[in-house]
Amino acid sequence: MQQTLNTTLLIIGGGPGGYVTAIRAGQLGISTILVEGEALGGTCLNIGCIPSKALIHVAEQFQQTRHHSQGSALGINVSAPTLDIGKSVEWKDGIVDRLTTGVAALLRKHKVQVIQGWARVIDGKTVEIEGADTRIQCEHLLLASGSKSVNLPMLPLGGPIISSTEALAPKALPKRLIVVGGGYIGLELGIAYRKLGAEVSVVEAQERILPAYDAELTQPVLESVKQLGIKLYLKHSVEGFDAATHTLQVRDPNGDSLKLETDQVLVAVGRKPNTQGWNLEALNLDMNGSAIRIDQRCQTSMRNVWAIGDLAGEPMLAHRAMAQGEMVAELIAGQHREFNPTAIAAVCFTDPELVVVGKTPDEAKAAGLDCIVSSFPFAANGRAMTLESKSGFVRVVARRDNHLIVGWQAVGVGVSELSTAFGQSLEMGARLEDIAGTIHAHPTLGEAVQEAALRALGHALHL
Numbered sequence: 001m002q003q004t005l006n007t008t009l010l011i012i013g014g015g016p017g018g019y020v021t022a023i024r025a026g027q028l029g030i031s032t033i034l035v036e037g038e039a040l041g042g043t044c045l046n047i048g049c050i051p052s053k054a055l056i057h058v059a060e061q062f063q064q065t066r067h068h069s070q071g072s073a074l075g076i077n078v079s080a081p082t083l084d085i086g087k088s089v090e091w092k093d094g095i096v097d098r099l100t101t102g103v104a105a106l107l108r109k110h111k112v113q114v115i116q117g118w119a120r121v122i123d124g125k126t127v128e129i130e131g132a133d134t135r136i137q138c139e140h141l142l143l144a145s146g147s148k149s150v151n152l153p154m155l156p157l158g159g160p161i162i163s164s165t166e167a168l169a170p171k172a173l174p175k176r177l178i179v180v181g182g183g184y185i186g187l188e189l190g191i192a193y194r195k196l197g198a199e200v201s202v203v204e205a206q207e208r209i210l211p212a213y214d215a216e217l218t219q220p221v222l223e224s225v226k227q228l229g230i231k232l233y234l235k236h237s238v239e240g241f242d243a244a245t246h247t248l249q250v251r252d253p254n255g256d257s258l259k260l261e262t263d264q265v266l267v268a269v270g271r272k273p274n275t276q277g278w279n280l281e282a283l284n285l286d287m288n289g290s291a292i293r294i295d296q297r298c299q300t301s302m303r304n305v306w307a308i309g310d311l312a313g314e315p316m317l318a319h320r321a322m323a324q325g326e327m328v329a330e331l332i333a334g335q336h337r338e339f340n341p342t343a344i345a346a347v348c349f350t351d352p353e354l355v356v357v358g359k360t361p362d363e364a365k366a367a368g369l370d371c372i373v374s375s376f377p378f379a380a381n382g383r384a385m386t387l388e389s390k391s392g393f394v395r396v397v398a399r400r401d402n403h404l405i406v407g408w409q410a411v412g413v414g415v416s417e418l419s420t421a422f423g424q425s426l427e428m429g430a431r432l433e434d435i436a437g438t439i440h441a442h443p444t445l446g447e448a449v450q451e452a453a454l455r456a457l458g459h460a461l462h463l
Contacts, residue, residue: 005113005136007033009332010127012119012278013144015042017309017321019103021142024329026110033136034107035129037118041100042146044318050099051168052188054092056349059195074388083196085173092168121279124305140304140332143292144325145278147271147310154240155180160264161241164189167266174198174263178248180238182209184348186268187221191351194228201231201260203238203250210348214360220391220411221350228351233260241265273311288313296338297331298324320344342426343407345419352392353415357422358407361397370400372432374456376448378412380463383443389413394448396432396456403432403457414445421449432456 009025011018014036025032039046065081068074107114115136117129127136149163157163167189175198179190182204194200202209202225209225209232210218225232239249239257247259273291286293286301291313298306306328309321327337348354364371375395378384384392392412398405408422425435435453440446447462454460 001133003134005033005134007031007113007136007138009033009140009142009329010136010138011035011142011144012121012127013042013146013309013311014040014103014114015144015146015309015321016044016318017146017325018042018142018144019107020322021144021308021325021329022112023106023110024326025332026107026112028329028333030329030332032111033113033115033138035115035117035119035127035136037116039100040103040107040114041096043148045099045103046096047165047168049318051092051096052164052185052192053349054095055088055168056188056192058088058092059192060351062197063195083173085170085196089169089171119278121282124283124302140306142325142328143280143300143305143307143311144309144321145274145311146321147316148274149267150270150272152180152238152267152269154238155265155267157267159243160246160262162264162266164266164268167193176262177201177264177266178203178260178262179266179268180248181268181270182206182232182234183212183268183270184210184350185270186266187225187350188348189266189268190230191225191228194230195351199229201233201262203233203236203248203260205235205237207235209234210350210354213348213354213356214362214409217354217356217360217395217409217411220352221348221354223391224351233258271310271316273313275311296340298328298339315344315346317344317346343423345423347416347419349416352389352412355408355410355415355419355422357409357419358405358426359397360407360409361395364397364406369406371406372396372398372400372403372456374398374452376451376455376460376463378445378448380451381443381445381448383445383447384413386443387413394418394452396435396449396452398432398453398456405430405432405435405453408449410448412445412448418446418449421446 008031011034022032022034068076068078069080117132120128155161177193177198177200179186179202182202190200190202235253236250241248247261250258292307294307294312298308300307308324310316330337343358345357361373375393377393379390395409397407432453440450451460
């Protein structure tokens, strides 16, 4: 006999968006059920953001140790290191396990009922759990099913053809790896694998790596990629893979065919909203391409049906989903909210790291704004020198008439941590004078933020 449960809020998907909504709803006293078919934490915690940063850290440590085994300028000398990739993956899995266990504990604490299983939508108020003989009736339905990797028909996954999921849990390292896709996912993993000792090539259809970012910002990454010995095949398109000869067939800009030998091919050409396989079409919602169309309150075209995160399209960022989810819970509790951030930081964990918050110079120009653009190089920053990382810069974009800051960009070691300061300055409506007049601690990478603002005002102190 089928069991029927009743709740105020039903959430489909336990990723960052879904579980944060559930926690906030629990805090607000809203009766909440969360349905998740796999592990709590979604792609981000289990097979995305967190494990990739763990693998990047392993790769960085291994490369640094190898560097010291060859005699370093720091005077540190060690014998040549070896890598036990099984142990590395075990360490990474331990971090993931601690985080997902923590999420489960938080949901319990806030009296959220978690149901393990695959949801199937019946209508805007009813969901069934496949194989569990359970039906859930709700007042509010939140869709937070996330996204999945885009597959290429000429490169079906299996065997030597892998996605980022398999790349983050290697049983052994390939001698040769070809990454298809020169965006942030492909480059983060390609750089990590190169540092772990694999021969890495990147095939990208566009004319440069990280095509979503401007050329000036990506130049230090390009230089680092070349220095690491990663081969780039830009403006090359993929035609297929020959398993018998272990070769990837690509076409060069002149139309000639090339055969690239490899042990593995990592397909990293982007992600798409996860709309298939759970009867979403039963709701007949308005769509925006492959994503669900939402308004500034994350409401869909159906009353009391909400959608957040990757399912609602770009930018596909965990922190966007979390902020949207928090807002939806507060709206259901009767509060007045709107999702209208001044900017959402995008961070790329390549070597060096890359951050974009707000408008780039090109975007400001396209918006018809007359702006001052100023940058300060890390080569003139004492802390960057002590970290052996002098490449990169901080760049500020501000209106010429009133000096209101409309954008920040940075490329360099550890600049992901500057994203918070960048976001706060934009949300609080800071002007160049506000940043220039704030005393920044010395010696820190953050001094380059103040210096960029000072330079925009015409009086940088250390340049």
